[in-house]
Amino acid sequence: EADIYQTPRYLVIGTGKKITLECSQTMGHDKMYWYQQDPGMELHLIHYSYGVNSTEKGDLSSESTVSRIRTEHFPLTLESARPSHTSQYLCASSDSGGELFFGEGSRLTVL
Amino acid sequence: AQSVTQPDIHITVSEGASLELRCNYSYGATPYLFWYVQSPGQGLQLLLKYFSGDTLVQGIKGFEAEFKRSQSSFNLRKPSVHWSDAAEYFCAVGTGGGFKTIFGAGTRLFVKA
Numbered sequence: 001e002a003d004i005y006q007t008p009r010y011l012v013i014g015t016g017k018k019i020t021l022e023c024s025q026t027m028g029h030d031k032m033y034w035y036q037q038d039p040g041m042e043l044h045l046i047h048y049s050y051g052v053n054s055t056e057k058g059d060l061s062s063e064s065t066v067s068r069i070r071t072e073h074f075p076l077t078l079e080s081a082r083p084s085h086t087s088q089y090l091c092a093s094s095d096s097g098g099e100l101f102f103g104e105g106s107r108l109t110v111l
Numbered sequence: 112a113q114s115v116t117q118p119d120i121h122i123t124v125s126e127g128a129s130l131e132l133r134c135n136y137s138y139g140a141t142p143y144l145f146w147y148v149q150s151p152g153q154g155l156q157l158l159l160k161y162f163s164g165d166t167l168v169q170g171i172k173g174f175e176a177e178f179k180r181s182q183s184s185f186n187l188r189k190p191s192v193h194w195s196d197a198a199e200y201f202c203a204v205g206t207g208g209g210f211k212t213i214f215g216a217g218t219r220l221f222v223k224a
Contacts, residue, residue, distance in 0.1 A: 004154075035214075040120065043155075043201070043214040058211075090154060098143050098162075098205045100212060102154030 006103035021076045021106045023091035032074040035090040081110045113138045113206045115215035123221040124192050132187040132218050134202030143205030144185040150198045197222045
């Protein structure tokens with residue numbers, strides 16, 4: 001069973017608010033990822049990290065930012081949320097074999 | 112550019128019937144291939160993966176997949192579907208030195224009694 005946790009699971013907020021989606025893993029993985037998932041669509045990589053103090057933007061442009069100060073923690077922040085940010089955000093980490101371990105997701109709704 | 116195509120948006124099968132979910136990929140080198148399953152309200156879980164060797168790989172929950180290089184395919188199969196298999200299934204290819212993973216759009220499986 002994967003040990004990767006996301007909070008909150010569900011969040012409804014108003015436009016212009018700042019939000020942070022938390023992601024933590026206890027497996028000691030160096031690589032961590034944030035994917036954005038809309039219904040019926042593929043997962044899009046928006047951020048990834050290969051270790052502490054390493055962050056890169058993914059294939060899908062996103063207004064969010066991430067940080068990696070500790071190995072186990074990879075939070076995602078939106079400074080000013082908009083309705084276009086409404087989506088599900090999935091955090092994952094990977095081992096040396098390339099398998100991704102996913103959290104249960106954070107479903108964000110911006111009104 | 113690397114890509115993954117899952118031609119079927121949704122499939123309905125009867126419980127006990129066999130299942131095949133299709134996946135085609137585009138990738139210049141030898142791909143690392145994966146199938147993940149996502150139940151409603153959950154994250155994704157790995158079913159199986161192919162890196163090299165035997166082109167028929169076995170996974171969890173009775174699933175298997177066959178890598179066919181000539182067809183650029185990695186189809187997922189199960190001989191007898193159970194109602195609990197109803198979920199969304201994603202094919203994915205690992206790419207890049209940093210091992211980024213690209214996903215298909217998914218196939219939703221419905222199981223009827």
